[in-house]
Amino acid sequence: MHHLGHLESAIMDLMWSRSAPASVREILVGLQPERELAYMTVKTVMDTLHRKGLLIREPDGRAFRYRPTRTREQYTAAHMGEVLASGNDRRATLLHFLEQIPAEDLTQLREALNQAAGPSAGTTP
Structure with missing residues (x-):
């Protein structure tokens, strides 16, 4: 996984906001209000x-x-997994992460864990 630079992040934000493939020119136009960029810079x-x-x-x-x-x-999610894997103690890293996130995010995390565990989670055979 690669860390994204500022321009890479801006381009990916535009790409993720689109519902269809985009040309370099379309992305350049989307970036223009905030930045003065050359076509070849965006293409590169x-x-x-x-x-x-x-x-x-x-x-095309x-x-x-x-x-x-x-x-x-x-x-x-892939980036989060990579960051988690970079620590020496995954459990300690997770605990420190959980200490920092807001209560509403913890609720969403619990719901996601229950969903990932599937319908049979928590049931006794």
Whole structure:
């Protein structure tokens, strides 16, 4: 997994917000209100994201259209797993994480754990 730089993050945010593949030009236009960027800068970064496995590109005439290889949530979950694996003591890392998150997030975490455990969780044979 690769850590995203500022421009990579901005491009991926735009890509994840779209429901269809995007051209470099479309992403450049989406970035323009906040940044003054050259077309080739955006193209280079999108090609880098493709090489990193975060974007798929499909031919569209002489150019490409790009789309994310996974959702924002899938990317975030993979990143969280990587960070968790980087600690020496996974249990201690999880406990420190749980101490820092708000109560409403703990409720969502409990619900997600129950859902992941499946319908037979908590039942005795």
